[in-house]
Amino acid sequence: MQTTQEKIKKLTGSKAMNLALRQEMERDPRVFIMGEDVGKYGGIFGSTTGLYEQFGAERVMDTPISETGFIGAAIGAAAEGLRPVAELMFVDFHGVVMDQIFNHMAKIHYMSGGHVKLPMVLLTAVGGGYSDAAQHSQTLYASFGHLPGMKVVAPTFPRDIKGMLAAAIRDDNPVVFMFHKTLQGLGWMDQLDASLGPVPEEAYTLPLNKAQVVREGRDVTIVGAQMMTVEALKAAKKLAERGIEAEVIDLRSIKPIDSETILKSLAKTHRLVVADEDYFSYGITAEIGALAASDGFRYLKAPVVRLATPDVPIPYSRVLEKFVIPDAKDIVNAVETLVTA
Amino acid sequence: MKGIDKNDLLWMYRKMKTSRYFEQRMEKAYLEGKQPVFNIGAGPVPGEMHLSTGQEPAAAGMLVHLTKDDTVTATHRPHHQAIAKGVDLKKMTAEIFGKKTGLGKGKGGHMHLFDPDVKFSCGGIVGAGMPHAVGAALANKKMETDRVAVAFIGEGAANSGAFHESLNLAALWKLPFIVVVEDNAWGISVPKNKSTSVATNDIRARAYGIKGYLVKDNDPMEMYRVSREAVERARNGEGPSLIEIETYRFLGHFQGDPELYRDKAEVPKLREKDPIERLKKYILKEQEVTVMELEAIEKAVVNEVDTAFEFAIHSEFPEPEEALEDVFA
Ligand SMILES: Cc1ncc(C[n+]2csc(CCOP(=O)(O)OP(=O)(O)O)c2C)c(N)n1
Numbered sequence: 037m038q039t040t041q042e043k044i045k046k047l048t049g050s051k052a053m054n055l056a057l058r059q060e061m062e063r064d065p066r067v068f069i070m071g072e073d074v075g076k077y078g079g080i081f082g083s084t085t086g087l088y089e090q091f092g093a094e095r096v097m098d099t100p101i102s103e104t105g106f107i108g109a110a111i112g113a114a115a116e117g118l119r120p121v122a123e124l125m126f127v128d129f130h131g132v133v134m135d136q137i138f139n140h141m142a143k144i145h146y147m148s149g150g151h152v153k154l155p156m157v158l159l160t161a162v163g164g165g166y167s168d169a170a171q172h173s174q175t176l177y178a179s180f181g182h183l184p185g186m187k188v189v190a191p192t193f194p195r196d197i198k199g200m201l202a203a204a205i206r207d208d209n210p211v212v213f214m215f216h217k218t219l220q221g222l223g224w225m226d227q228l229d230a231s232l233g234p235v236p237e238e239a240y241t242l243p244l245n246k247a248q249v250v251r252e253g254r255d256v257t258i259v260g261a262q263m264m265t266v267e268a269l270k271a272a273k274k275l276a277e278r279g280i281e282a283e284v285i286d287l288r289s290i291k292p293i294d295s296e297t298i299l300k301s302l303a304k305t306h307r308l309v310v311a312d313e314d315y316f317s318y319g320i321t322a323e324i325g326a327l328a329a330s331d332g333f334r335y336l337k338a339p340v341v342r343l344a345t346p347d348v349p350i351p352y353s354r355v356l357e358k359f360v361i362p363d364a365k366d367i368v369n370a371v372e373t374l375v376t377a
Numbered sequence: 378m379k380g381i382d383k384n385d386l387l388w389m390y391r392k393m394k395t396s397r398y399f400e401q402r403m404e405k406a407y408l409e410g411k412q413p414v415f416n417i418g419a420g421p422v423p424g425e426m427h428l429s430t431g432q433e434p435a436a437a438g439m440l441v442h443l444t445k446d447d448t449v450t451a452t453h454r455p456h457h458q459a460i461a462k463g464v465d466l467k468k469m470t471a472e473i474f475g476k477k478t479g480l481g482k483g484k485g486g487h488m489h490l491f492d493p494d495v496k497f498s499c500g501g502i503v504g505a506g507m508p509h510a511v512g513a514a515l516a517n518k519k520m521e522t523d524r525v526a527v528a529f530i531g532e533g534a535a536n537s538g539a540f541h542e543s544l545n546l547a548a549l550w551k552l553p554f555i556v557v558v559e560d561n562a563w564g565i566s567v568p569k570n571k572s573t574s575v576a577t578n579d580i581r582a583r584a585y586g587i588k589g590y591l592v593k594d595n596d597p598m599e600m601y602r603v604s605r606e607a608v609e610r611a612r613n614g615e616g617p618s619l620i621e622i623e624t625y626r627f628l629g630h631f632q633g634d635p636e637l638y639r640d641k642a643e644v645p646k647l648r649e650k651d652p653i654e655r656l657k658k659y660i661l662k663e664q665e666v667t668v669m670e671l672e673a674i675e676k677a678v679v680n681e682v683d684t685a686f687e688f689a690i691h692s693e694f695p696e697p698e699e700a701l702e703d704v705f706a
Binding site: 072073075076077080098099100101102103104105128129131132165166167168169170171172223224225226346347348349351352353354355356357358359360 | 475481704
């Protein structure tokens with residue numbers, strides 16, 4: 037990315053998404069948006085605010101509650117050469133449209149021997165922490181990362197959100213773009229410093245397959261995505277007060293996982309904690325744990341620590357939800373045990 | 378109207394009043410801790426809150442004909458449906474406050490209320506309750522009972538695949554199944570004419586070869602009459618029905634909805650036609666009921682709801698570790 041003479045603005049996650057969508061729609065007439073309440077409402081999580089007014093109902097299409105229909109239609113339109121962005125309001129609703137996503141969006145390019153391209157983006161909101169309960173609070177990174185054929189990204193900070201969304205729209209492959217509700221900087225949710233950040237105003241893209249070291253340290257590597265990155269940074273600050281320097285890696289890409297960045301860090305710190313808002317089994321913590329055990333074994337001085345939401349649906353009551361979703365305190369405890377062991 | 382049972386109307390009045398007053402208290406409780414700055418996760422009742430105020434006739438007019446052995450699957454906007462089905466109000470309120478004494482021990486919340494004692498369930502995935510009610514109707518038929526199963530959905534849900542597959546199944550197997558489509562004109566911000574290819578969903582019933590009814594203008598008495606016919610037909614083995622009722626959403630899609638998409642004049646106009654007031658007038662005019670009798674009902678309602686809130690507020694929260702229980706039987 038160029039850093040000279042560019043205009044930088046402080047934007048929230050949702051404003052950064054919004055700007056990327058606007059710029060890509062201005063740039064390429066093949067881009068259009070479909071989803072529930074993306075029109076006048078501007079998207080429940082604010083990603084399409086003002087786009088209906090600027091581009092009209094033809095390019096910012098409110099859909100019926102017909103996920104199989106309109107996400108399937110995005111696949112069909114992409115195969116014709118358009119570049120649809122379809123919003124699945126909450127990732128939890130993917131169950132309704134699983135077949136279209138897993139059996140078609142993910143596989144058509146391969147099954148056609150590479151002859152059919154699906155340049156489409158599936159935008160979807162993830163995350164809990166505000167008592168929206170079992171069917172509206174999941175962070176299903178692994179469910180999407182598991183199947184071959186889709187790029188899956190989950191950026192944390194506004195600058196990455198903008199650049200990676202632009203890249204996703206320009207990519208010739210289906211990209212699942214997960215944004216975290218709490219990182220959108222919405223007026224009606226928890227206010228987080230991390231949801232506001234510097235964003236270059238001009239259009240730019242960032243790679244879809246690269247993690248980022250967001251804090252350097254020598255004693256332990258903490259890997260997370262989205263809210264777990266935010267919690268890891270909080271934890272790192274606390275740990276620093278106790279003389280422990282944690283390196284924090286923000287995954288950004290769920291599929292593929294940037295093993296190079298993780299292994300490089302591990303070679304330096306020799307200890308690994310992986311934090312995940314998704315469920316424990318078969319998830320990111322297992323995947324990265326396995327990476328460390330196979331390719332990073334020689335670096336490890338201690339067992340890998342996996343912090344994730346245990347294998348239970350997300351409960352409603354605040355006390356219960358707080359208990360299941362990992363936070364900075366859990367990370368601090370894990371790291372302290374790890375470095376003193 | 379001929380053949381209306383006075384006790385049925387009084388029952389409906391009580392249920393509609395209960396739901397209304399319950400939601401008035403819930404609206405206040407929900408705002409606690411969310412002022413002056415609204416934060417969805419704050420206060421004693423966090424998360425999303427979908428209120429059904431204005432939609433009471435849809436539930437009461439149908440459920441007056443059901444017993445506790447008939448099955449109901451409801452929506453993400455479930456309070457009027459739950460109350461009219463006879464869900465334990467104390468446990469339901471406690472659930473919404475996230476308490477251990479709640480229907481689901483605090484695990485479910487306002488969109489996920491389950492009371493198997495009266496065969497009630499609801500959920501947060503639009504349209505998903507339809508096939509469950511079809512399955513309950515299938516079970517009723519297999520077990521040779523005369524029980525029926527009723528699915529409540531919104532008009533927005535009538536565009537989901539689950540809706541269409543369910544109607545075909547129910548028709549094909551001639552099940553004792555009824556779907557009540559509560560057409561409150563909006564699916565969040567999307568008006569019905571922007572989401573639905575036909576003007577009313579009774580038209581779609583015809584495509585599946587089942588009986589379709591349309592209840593206009595949120596009319597509690599018409600809902601009562603039409604539902605009675607549909608339930609009788611189901612109990613007699615005459616197959617499924619679809620009832621669409623034009624109803625009113627007095628409040629936002631959820632609490633905190635800025636409602637920038639709808640004309641400010643819409644709600645005051647709807648409120649002038651408050652269905653509870655309409656039912657009250659009808660009862661006083663057409664039945665031998667005194668104002669005092671209705672006042673006694675109103676007093677009982679306040680008492681019942683206040684008791685439920687007291688119970689909920691004073692109940693204990695679950696222990697954090699309880700989050701790990703109840704995943705399996
Ligand atoms: C499968 C699915 N898609 C989308 C949503 C998000 N959502 C919740 S309620 C709602 C609108 C529902 O409209 P309608 O069925 O008319 O019921 P109403 O809210 O008006 O009572 C939407 C889109 C959801 N919960 N489930």
